[in-house]
Amino acid sequence: MSRELTGFYRSLAEDTDPRGLAAPDLVRRYADRRARTRAALGVLTAAALVGVTAVGAQFVLAAAPDTRVGPPADTPAPPSPVPSDPTPTPSATSPGPSGSASRQPPSTSPTRGGTSPAARTPTSIPDSAFFALAAANDTGAGSRFGEGQVLPALCGAEPGASGTVRQRVRSVPFKLAGTPEGNIPDGLYRHSITIYRDGKAAAALDELRDAVRDCPEQPVGKVTSRQKLLPSSGYGDESVLFEMRSPSVDLNGDPSGGGGEDVRLIRAIRVGTVVTVLWEQGWEGGSSPKPQVDADSRRAVLAIRNWLR
Template identity: 60%
Template sequence: MSRELRRFYRSLAEDTDPGGLVSPALVRRHADRRARRRAAGVLAVAALVSATAVGTRFVLTAGPATPGGPPASPPATTAPARSASSVSSAPAPSALTGSRVGSPSGPVSSAVTASSGRPPTSIPDAAFFTLAVANETGLHTTFGSGPTVPQLCGAHPGDSGVVQRKGRALAFRYADTPKGYVPDGSYRHTITIYRAGRADDALRELREAVRSCPVQESPDTPGVTSRQRLLGGAGYGDESVLFELRRADPPGQGDAAGGGEVRLVRAIRLGDVVTVLWEQGWEGTSSDRPQLDADSRRAVDALREWLR
């Protein structure tokens, strides 16, 4: 502080209350403190401004660049929408066979003959019909192997595509024959399970075999011929074949009319199953058509009951 200022301050202090003025040193100390506070405040503001500027520059530098417009892309080809009809028309597996219902080459189907949806693979005794009470003889039915149809010039119709076959011999009597008399006839009765679609082939082969063998020499009686022909009489099962074998009596046997013996054979198809009733007579008797028709109906009923 200059001399003039000290002198002026001393004279001022003398004119006033000495306790009302602070000393010059204290005034300088307060002034220096205020100056330092002001300088610190200025420095703090400057530092804050500097930090803000640096941070803004950092954010602008590190941030992602503003994306440009989307790159040009070739025009997209829109696939045609699948209609509901095209989806629903796709082939589905089947519940019943585990296989497909259709194929590119055409529909595929298999005959179903059992309630489970699969063709049967075994034949129980219950699949064979029982005689009417009036036709029972009291003789036991015997099951065993044997031919299905008579010989037809060496043909073997229905022998291919077989899954299982079972046969029996069954004697019967007419309703007006008293009990205790000898039987009036007998059947060679067989049931055959075929692979799917082969049962109808078996009946077709049987028709062709009968047509191709109108006359043949009797296999069990040399010198005697038999004649074969198809007969009408459909309406059994899904389809059926009926034919007869007529054999002349050997010389010196039979009646004067020479009617000979007549044997009737009927094959009936039901799905993939074929049953054959071959009436073989009893001690030279001939077949009776009404009896065969009645037993054919019973045979079909038994098959339906088994396959239900």
């Protein structure tokens, strides 16, 4: 400290508090101590702020562990990469005419002997599974359910006898369109539906074909009946149609002597594991009207498909 300042301080001390002022060295020591105290307090305050900030951040992170900010909701997602030359799998390709692989559509054909894709295996046969006659062919007599044969005798063969799960049979009289009211029916169906175990329905139709081929002739009552397979396609998954042709007979079963013949038509149709048979037995003679049998065969298939849906 300079002499002038020291002298001035001494004069000031003498003119003020009689207790005197602190010496300059003591004042300087107090000032240094205050400065150090302020610095220490500043450091402690900063440290406390840092600690509080760290604790708050940890608390926020613990309360919301996954609060990532994503793109706006209406931001379109980037398109997925599409291979420029995809390699087809072996099961979906087949060699083309030039040796290259060409894609083939999956097969939807029913498996022979199994259930078609649109059919299921039922466990019971409701009345709705049987077709209804067209209004022009309905005699008004209705149908009658009962027991009995579903196929005519074929030299003792019993096609489709094994593998049966359930079976129902009914008799349905019908008339031809234009037949006057009150007339006798023009024909009578022996209509049956049979459920088979898997694979047995197709086997039943194979057995029926063999039985018809193996029985070209047989006695029926007082006359001889001749059996023959006929073309049949477009009914269900597969079908068998055959005729039984014999001389016309009178009401007593004797040959009429006029040289005429009666023809009975029988069609068996498979839909999955179900087989339906329309056996047209006639009504007091006459032959089976094939257009009517064909039309009712289509109605029978439609009724079964609706039932199996």
